[in-house]
Amino acid sequence: MGCHIEAPALYPNMTAYQNLKCKCIQRRIKDNAHINALLELVGLIDAGKKKTAEFSLGMKQRLGIAMALVGSPELLVLDEPINGLDPQGIREIREILLKLNQKGLTIIISSHILDELAKIATDYGIIHNGRLIEEITAEKLFSMCRDKIIIRTSTPDKAVNVLNRLDIHGCHISNNRIEIEGHTSETSTINAVLVNQNIIIDEIYIQSETLEDHYLKLTGGNES
């Protein structure tokens, strides 16, 4: 198992190669080709004799990931790997992680930057107050976070019957509120049909739930 904990732990007066060499020696890895392969993977092969003190934060983070990959672990644990990075740096880290994942490496990322996680994660575990409160696949999570049409009307049953005739199924009614998953491109048509059927619509809108909304809903963060 390799791990990288938030700030990269590097000797500032050494080069990227020397930092990796230190860790390889400690792990008893004698193959220098392993160091070059790691530098190649994280895009630091051209860093040459530049000391890590002169590295940008993005370069340090990439080297931190390379350090965590010494010994070819099967599992990589990253704690806030993109904290403080500029968009270019975030993109570079994302590309490295996707490349590693494609090679079959399992990566656990702990992060609060949910939008970025949404671009790469395949499974989510939501931890609140030190407890795992939800474990869910990305597929399931995104289906839960899909855009919905919300209709408020005093006659929801009648409205649902009309919608079913339009071949719109899977409507959920709660009080005077109807939730329709998907079909957001047909919102104006639905509105027109319901009005034609003399159904009084108090409100109709598209609701988008982001990963952040879902997280806050689960952790009770919306209450504050």
Add this chain to the structure above:
Amino acid sequence: MNGLIKMYCYKMFRQKSLYIIWVLLIGFAFLSLPMAEEPTFSGLLCETGSFYILFASIFPAIFFSADISSGFIKNYAGSVSDRSVIIKARSLLVLIQNILTMLVLVITDFCITRNTGDIKFSILFGICTFLAGTGCSFLAILVTELFRKTVPAVIVTITIGSGIMCNLLGTISALLTNGAFIANNYLVTGMLETLGETHSQINAVMIILMSCIYILTSFIAGMISIKKRDIV
């Protein structure tokens, strides 16, 4: 532990401070020659011995606190099954560093004077200096482990390893206790100064004993501390 020692060695030989210390030591040897009571190897060793102890204390403080301040310790502390291995590896490294520095000192002093002088005393003084330096280095490992910050670790080690600071501590302790306790008498640096003046074998035995106490207590206390505290 072998991997850890090799890693420390790899890093040590890439540290500029190691070579700076050697250059300074050689420089001090040249400067001390006119000040030595006798222009012999043993006479010069008495003058340069105190510099060796000072540098022997400072180097581990700088070297190991860099591991903590840079965070590099996180790269290896988690991969050892027993954290006391870190203290053992550090101790072995300072032993290697002390042997090399002592060699630099002895060779330089001998090359400058080319006159052995009192050879028996030179050997005795050399052994005492080496052990005192190693004792101070072990103490520096403990101080670094306890403080985990470069500046306080270096200040404390200079206080222990420097003759001037040692005399100052002796004066303060004597003033505070009306002469009942003089710290200088129990610090290897102060004892080594006395040995240079008296050439007394009892003094030499006391230095060897005190250095062993420094080494043992620092080693044990360091192992306990690193096991009980979190790696930060």
